[in-house]
Amino acid sequence: MSSDFYDFADQLTRLNQQGLYRRRRVTDGPQGILVRVDGKQVINFCSNDYLGLANHPEVAAGFKQAVDRYGVGSGSAHLICGHGSAHHALEEELAEFTGRDRALLFSTGYMANLGVISALVGRNDRVFEDRLNHASLLDGGLLSRARFMRFRHLDGKELQAHLLAHPERTLIVSDGVFSMDGDLADLPVLAALAQQHQAGLLIDDAHGFGVLGRNGGGIVEHFGLAPGDVPILMGTFGKAFGTFGAFVAGSDDLIEILIQKARSYVFTTALPAAIAEATRVSLRLMQTETWRRDKLRFLVARFRAGALQQGLQLMDSFTAIQPVLVGDSQLAVSISQSLLRQGFWVSAIRPPTVPAGTARLRVTFSAEHETQHVDALLDALCKVMT
Numbered sequence: 024m025s026s027d028f029y030d031f032a033d034q035l036t037r038l039n040q041q042g043l044y045r046r047r048r049v050t051d052g053p054q055g056i057l058v059r060v061d062g063k064q065v066i067n068f069c070s071n072d073y074l075g076l077a078n079h080p081e082v083a084a085g086f087k088q089a090v091d092r093y094g095v096g097s098g099s100a101h102l103i104c105g106h107g108s109a110h111h112a113l114e115e116e117l118a119e120f121t122g123r124d125r126a127l128l129f130s131t132g133y134m135a136n137l138g139v140i141s142a143l144v145g146r147n148d149r150v151f152e153d154r155l156n157h158a159s160l161l162d163g164g165l166l167s168r169a170r171f172m173r174f175r176h177l178d179g180k181e182l183q184a185h186l187l188a189h190p191e192r193t194l195i196v197s198d199g200v201f202s203m204d205g206d207l208a209d210l211p212v213l214a215a216l217a218q219q220h221q222a223g224l225l226i227d228d229a230h231g232f233g234v235l236g237r238n239g240g241g242i243v244e245h246f247g248l249a250p251g252d253v254p255i256l257m258g259t260f261g262k263a264f265g266t267f268g269a270f271v272a273g274s275d276d277l278i279e280i281l282i283q284k285a286r287s288y289v290f291t292t293a294l295p296a297a298i299a300e301a302t303r304v305s306l307r308l309m310q311t312e313t314w315r316r317d318k319l320r321f322l323v324a325r326f327r328a329g330a331l332q333q334g335l336q337l338m339d340s341f342t343a344i345q346p347v348l349v350g351d352s353q354l355a356v357s358i359s360q361s362l363l364r365q366g367f368w369v370s371a372i373r374p375p376t377v378p379a380g381t382a383r384l385r386v387t388f389s390a391e392h393e394t395q396h397v398d399a400l401l402d403a404l405c406k407v408m409t
């Protein structure tokens with residue numbers, strides 16, 4: 024007997040019972056520290072707009088001026104007629120910013136990761152990924168059809184054992200800053216292992232660019248590594264850049280191969296030129312308005328000190344991502360709902376985004392937060408969690 028294909032109601036009921044049901048909330052107005060959600064103003068602690076550039080007047084002005092000049096749609100893929108002077112200029116500036124030969128724009132970070140991994144490895148190769156890598160990196164590994172192995176989070180020893188046991192052509196893949204934990208990859212170890220074993224190394228620094236390093240150069244700058252230590256570097260514009268899209272930076276040959284072979288590059292419409300222009304402004308502000316990184320560091324340190332005093336379970340993170348561990352999915356959801364009623368928007372992160380039993384509140388900070396926002400959140404957390 025065949026089961027009913029359309030038994031969606033049963034599936035939804037099960038998700039709800041497991042505390043895994045996901046719901047969207049409708050915001051109104053621009054991204055910022057104060058947002059309107061379902062008609063009520065709350066303080067936002069769940070955005071990835073770490074530097075507060077998503078509604079920066081200069082970024083917005085860059086976007087509007089570019090619409091006047093280039094219109095809205097890009098018309099086609101980059102390889103047809105969609106690759107404009109704005110895209111090209113952004114690529115050149117990103118290459119310079121990251122100290123690499125070239126950079127290549129992708130329409131989203133998710134697509135960049137799918138495209139890069141599946142372009143660079145195939146059936147007879149291997150992909151080794153940190154267990155906590157972003158879904159797009161894991162999906163890229165699966166899509167590539169390479170032999171896919173995950174190593175324990177940050178466990179260079181296990182990675183080394185895999186590399187020794189499997190001398191085939193291999194790509195090592197890791198988040199720079201882990202998106203749900205806020206901790207960093209051990210980049211010097213990954214770079215050394217990749218070099219010793221002649222493996223490729225792809226680092227996704229979606230949450231590091233703009234946040235880490237004196238100039239916002241991300242995890243590579245943070246560790247003081249050379250461009251050659253991380254030959255394939257990926258970043259996104261939807262987080263600290265405050266815009267939309269993504270890029271991969273590396274050698275001339277790497278970029279040429281991606282242009283030929285990355286299907287999520289070849290077979291998709293180019294970003295609107297206005298997004299590229301707005302991102303150029305963000306890239307400049309990221310480097311000139313260094314106070315944004317200093318302020319973020321200050322706010323994070325204040326939050327951690329207060330949270331530890333209250334006995335909250337934090338993670339090993341000094342980045343803008345400051346998860347508070349809860350464990351149970353239902354409990355994480357109910358705490359998040361209670362915080363929202365008090366005017367604090369903090370998202371509950373549950374499996375399958377994080378491993379079973381590690382549901383958490385993912386608190387994120389922005390350079391636009393003020394000390395009193397942090398203190399008010401700490402008070403509210405104290406009330407609901409202790």
Ligand SMILES: *Cc1c(COP(=O)(O)O)cnc(C)c1O
Nearest residue numbers: 131132133157159202229259261
């Ligand atoms: C957000 C994110 C992506 C996806 O980027 P989008 O541009 O939002 O598709 C990829 N990797 C990591 C680590 C991310 O946090």
